[in-house]
Amino acid sequence: MKDIVISFEEVSRAFGKKRVLDHASFEIAGGEIVAILGASGSGKSVTLKTINGLITPDEGKVEVLGHTVTELSEEELSPMRRRVSYLFQGGALFDSMSVFENIAFPLREHLDLSREELREKVEELLAMVDLEGVGPLSPSELSGGMKKRVAVARALALEPEIILYDEPTTGLDPVTGETIAHLILDLDRRLGVTSVVVTHDIPLVLRVADRVLFLEDGRFDFTGSIEEARSSGPETVRNFFKSGVIHA
Amino acid sequence: MIMNLSSLFSGPVQLVALLGGAFRLGWKALLRMVTPPLDLKESLRQLDRIGVGSLNLTNITALFTGMVLAVQSAYTLSKFGARLYIGEIVTLSLVRELGPVLTALMVGGRVGAGITAELGSMTVTEQVDALRSMAADPIRKLVVPRTWATLIMLPLLTVMADAMGILGGMLIAVFQEGLSSSFYFSRVFRTLEMNDLILGLSKPAVFAFIIAIIGCYNGLNARGGADGVGRATTNTVYAASIAILIADFFVTKLMIGLLP
Ligand SMILES: Nc1ncnc2c1ncn2[C@@H]1O[C@H](COP(=O)(O)OP(=O)(O)OP(=O)(O)O)[C@@H](O)[C@H]1O
Ligand SMILES: [Mg+2]
Numbered sequence: 001m002k003d004i005v006i007s008f009e010e011v012s013r014a015f016g017k018k019r020v021l022d023h024a025s026f027e028i029a030g031g032e033i034v035a036i037l038g039a040s041g042s043g044k045s046v047t048l049k050t051i052n053g054l055i056t057p058d059e060g061k062v063e064v065l066g067h068t069v070t071e072l073s074e075e076e077l078s079p080m081r082r083r084v085s086y087l088f089q090g091g092a093l094f095d096s097m098s099v100f101e102n103i104a105f106p107l108r109e110h111l112d113l114s115r116e117e118l119r120e121k122v123e124e125l126l127a128m129v130d131l132e133g134v135g136p137l138s139p140s141e142l143s144g145g146m147k148k149r150v151a152v153a154r155a156l157a158l159e160p161e162i163i164l165y166d167e168p169t170t171g172l173d174p175v176t177g178e179t180i181a182h183l184i185l186d187l188d189r190r191l192g193v194t195s196v197v198v199t200h201d202i203p204l205v206l207r208v209a210d211r212v213l214f215l216e217d218g219r220f221d222f223t224g225s226i227e228e229a230r231s232s233g234p235e236t237v238r239n240f241f242k243s244g245v246i247h248a
Numbered sequence: 249m250i251m252n253l254s255s256l257f258s259g260p261v262q263l264v265a266l267l268g269g270a271f272r273l274g275w276k277a278l279l280r281m282v283t284p285p286l287d288l289k290e291s292l293r294q295l296d297r298i299g300v301g302s303l304n305l306t307n308i309t310a311l312f313t314g315m316v317l318a319v320q321s322a323y324t325l326s327k328f329g330a331r332l333y334i335g336e337i338v339t340l341s342l343v344r345e346l347g348p349v350l351t352a353l354m355v356g357g358r359v360g361a362g363i364t365a366e367l368g369s370m371t372v373t374e375q376v377d378a379l380r381s382m383a384a385d386p387i388r389k390l391v392v393p394r395t396w397a398t399l400i401m402l403p404l405l406t407v408m409a410d411a412m413g414i415l416g417g418m419l420i421a422v423f424q425e426g427l428s429s430s431f432y433f434s435r436v437f438r439t440l441e442m443n444d445l446i447l448g449l450s451k452p453a454v455f456a457f458i459i460a461i462i463g464c465y466n467g468l469n470a471r472g473g474a475d476g477v478g479r480a481t482t483n484t485v486y487a488a489s490i491a492i493l494i495a496d497f498f499v500t501k502l503m504i505g506l507l508p
Binding site for chain 1: 370373374375377378380381382383384385
């Protein structure tokens with residue numbers, strides 16, 4: 001068994017009266033690719049944000065790469081966050097900066113690269129997502145799919161050990177979706193990157209996931225391989241693989 | 249009636265909550281403003297946006313305020329046969345009070361709302377979370393540059409506004425009251441003392457801080473899409489205006505107590 005790199009122990013978080021996470025527990029091992037499934041509004045994004053401390057739970061313990069996230073202040077979270085990348089659902093590119101500046105941002109923030117090294121690194125990252133030459137454009141000039149890919153490039157910049165993907169392929173055409181799936185697998189195989197993928201995209205799940213975690217009523221009561229999910233998972237999960245939709 | 253009453257009270261209650269949060273943000277920002285690193289590029293970008301964009305607005309406001317002050321004081325003073333004191337009245341009112349307050353109210357509305365709209369849209373599109381997720385500090389990256397920029401620009405705009413207002417006063421003194429411009433200006437310069445300048449410049453510094461921090465606070469706490477950003481922006485105009493007027497009273501009291 002590999003080392004556990006992410007663990008939730010009895011984590012709860014409510015917004016107003018709504019309990020989004022309710023004593024949720026799970027563990028993810030280094031190098032795993034885990035898909036988080038769940039109905040819209042079930043708390044998948046909240047789960048990802050709780051992993052890297054963007055949302056603080058009301059109770060419970062979150063550990064990531066040996067850091068106890070739930071006990072650390074915003075400043076103390078920096079060393080962990082430096083090693084964990086987050087791909088936001090909407091991309092979250094800085095719209096006051098060019099594509100180049102967006103991807104250079106984490107590099108400038110944490111590494112001491114020369115101008116030339118920086119340019120090379122950014123170009124290399126853009127090439128990884130098939131977007132050579134768009135560096136000077138502003139995010140507002142990009143299509144939705146291009147934005148998402150730029151966001152992927154930015155998330156890869158610091159060579160993270162864990163990547164949290166929030167719906168990486170939603171709104172992409174199948175071919176671009178396949179590029180992303182390939183990237184996720186490639187990062188895992190080549191560099192042993194741990195990936196947590198929130199998605200509704202069945203082909204993506206089938207293609208990349210070692211394991212699925214199913215979020216329902218604030219808990220992760222089902223976890224297992226795709227085969228297990230299909231055969232012995234709860235009805236909602238089995239239906240998801242049949243019909244592609246999750247009914248709450 | 250009940251609706252009216254509850255909205256009457258919810259305003260002040262929200263305002264107190266906001267001032268509490270803004271106070272905490274202000275303190276954190278202050279600590280980071282005086283310690284490196286400073287994002288110089290972003291600060292200069294903000295300086296340009298805030299300063300140049302506001303100049304016309306505050307200058308026109310000040311010009312007409314100076315003229316109105318002169319017309320009003322000429323009217324009042326003539327009753328006491330003291331028409332010659334127009335220069336003194338206009339200058340002291342402008343430098344000590346109206347220049348700083350009116351400029352801050354104008355800039356507070358425009359700049360504060362602009363800051364809230366910008367940071368608010370960054371917040372609801374998760375750009376602020378993106379900063380945090382990359383281990384960057386949103387206060388250092390976003391709040392500090394905007395606060396420094398406002399802190400530098402507002403006193404400059406106020407000095408410009410004072411000058412424009414005094415000029416406006418002169419127009420009335422010369423063309424309506426038939427005084428000579430050299431007489432008017434000699435009165436202006438004779439009456440201004442160090443205390444007036446200290447008071448007249450410490451106010452815009454305090455107001456600038458208030459405007460930037462309330463603007464940033466509302467932006468960073470905007471929730472729920474474009475709609476929420478709109479509400480936050482309106483709230484900034486309201487809260488910054490009230491906070492400026494309240495602070496004006498206390499700064500005036502304090503400075504008059506402190507200065508000889
Ligand atoms: N910052 C917040 N403030 C208040 N409520 C929130 C906040 N973030 C999330 N919520 C609420 O928590 C619930 C779960 O939201 P979340 O974004 O995690 O859903 P999701 O599973 O990612 O859904 P989707 O598939 O639509 O992205 C929702 O009811 C949402 O309104
Ligand atoms: Mg989501």
